Amino acid sequence: MLTGYKKHGFILIIALCLFGVMFAHAQDSYQPQYLAFLDTSKGRQLLHQCSRSAPTNVKGFWVIQEPERALLRLKFKRLLTKLSRQYNVEPVFSTFQGYCVQCVGVIIHGRKFIYISGFKMSPNELKDDDYKNWQTEPIVICDGGDSVWGALFNIGSRRFSQLAFNGVG
DSSP states (O other): OOOHHHHHHHHHHHHHHHHHHHHHHHHHOOOOSEEEEOOGGGHHHHHOOSSSOOOOOEEEEEOOOHHHHHHHHHHHHHHHHHHHHHTTOGGGGSSOTTEEEEEEEEEETTEEEEEEEEEEOOTTGGGSTTTTTTTTSOOOOSOOGGGEEEEEEETTTTEEEEEEEOOOO
């Protein structure tokens, strides 16, 4: 049995540990300013990128619900930053400012993933006819280099893979 001081000290240590875990997760959490979760009927079109590879063996689509959206936000920044370092394009993901992100739920080999398509676009460009419906219509950009990219997020393992950048035109 813990005595008064020991009990309070033990509770304080537990509280600090929990706060540290919560703080570490909050630092990794990221909510893009421009984020859209597309309807499953738009999935095939989002996967049909013209100058980068996209996931293959997609057998279906699923609606991304709030628990999966929260998980993606929680893992997004840390994992994409790590991947960008592997591909030697760290400045692309240093702040994520100015990026639009479109997501669709995909099923590959019976597992749930989120396919993420990102592209850099200014608020004024988002008003152009080609981009004004970006929240509901897949945006396919040919070329664009490392300002246009895609990645796959595995819901089960909570890992990103298949980071691909567009070609340069």
